[in-house]
Amino acid sequence: MFDALADRLESAWKSLRGQDKISETNIQDALREVRRALLEADVNLQVVKTFIEEVRQRALGAEVVAGVRPDQQFIKIVYDELVAVMGESNIPLAQASQAPTVILMAGLQGAGKTTATAKLALHLRKENRTTLLVATDIYRPAAIDQLLTLGKQINVPVFELGTEVNPVEIARQGIAKGRELGVDTVIVDTAGRLQIDADMMAELGDIKKAVTPDEVLLVVDAMTGQEAANLTQAFHEQIGITGAILTKMDGDTRGGAALSVRQISGQPIKFIGVGEKVEALQPFYPDRLASRILGMGDVLTLVEKAQEEVDLADAENMTRKILEAQFDFNDFLKQTRLLKNMGSLGGIMKLIPGMGKISNEQLEQGESQLKRAESMINSMTREERQNPQLLASSPSRKKRVAQGSGHQLEDVAKLVSDFQRMRSMMQQMGQGGMPGMPGLGGLGNPFGGGGMPMPGQGGYPGGRPGAAKKPKKQKKRKGFGVL
Structure with missing residues (x-):
């Protein structure tokens, strides 16, 4: 984006x-x-x-x-x-003085409202808040089934009364069910339309009167550009909203929505959707988005992504193994899979200062290199993964791995050679040669204390020809090493 x-x-x-x-x-x-x-x-x-x-x-x-x-x-x-x-700063969700906090979700059809409802529930669960979802969209085919499926996926209960009951009554009973269950938050998913009309606004108004929500969040498709701001303003004038969620921010959005919503509608953006997965919802921080727009990266978001995926004990163990040069192919696989869990390689690179200009071709090459290395490692025995030196000293083992993974003998030899070089480099970094990921050190850094070379950098295993050569001297960025 x-x-x-x-x-x-x-x-x-x-x-x-x-x-x-x-x-x-x-x-x-x-x-x-x-x-x-x-x-x-x-x-x-x-x-x-x-x-x-x-x-x-x-x-x-x-x-x-x-x-x-x-x-x-x-x-x-x-x-x-x-x-x-x-908007200067992130504006968090309101919390009622007496549970449950009620959040009313509104928006046009196709903006991703039902998915955003589930994403928000998962976000709250990560904050140790319990949630109940209420399905009041009785008009769109399979809307209730979609919310039930998403609720099951994220392990959050969904309240529904079918398609024959009035949405206002469903919402009212949903709030009562939330009190009965003792949940912190009830999120009410409402029906959308293809465009703003009197029936939709009247129904939203009736539901709002019935449940007196603490938050009314409008879900808006960021692909609509400045029209998103006009839509937010129209909803606010007719039913009164407290904020917006911009969806599809990972798509081909040009930025007009994010830069227009607050100024035109007067209402803050509270969250942005950055992917189709239920985990792909982020609180909206104006300063972080401004940094991305200006090509400065977004280290704080990167750190938060890493912290969500990292186990503290694993990170400490990884740091020890790096310092002792015991980092093996099993560890390498674990770290590459963790990297995938954090999102696409392209999305992660955009968060790193100075990496925003990497071309799609380079990113595709990096993804391909990861897959090549992973396929060769998967063809190794348990002993070979734990002790890369076994492969280094045995041509027959390398030949077997090459045949098993569908690659050439030279590819396996290069993988082993690059891996040993990378392990040595990581040990030097971990001992203070270069800084690791800022703010994490050896405890929260998913790549250990010194960081992990990315595709295309010197010493990256399975990289393109010449990747293992001595890297060109680069300007040192303050507080940032090799990721």
């Missing part, structure tokens, strides 16, 4: 490079590029006008900071304004 917007904004910074300071003259080209970038991203026109004027005034009034280039100063101003436009 936001790739096109990020590329456009980067061209704006280039117009200021080589300048001594920001001035009325040299800022015009940069502002013109920013304006084009926002309009092409389908940001609301009024939001664009206000944004550009705010940036212009702040840029011209900015004090010159020693050692900071004009383009860097301008990036900081744009970043601050992006954060301000999207």
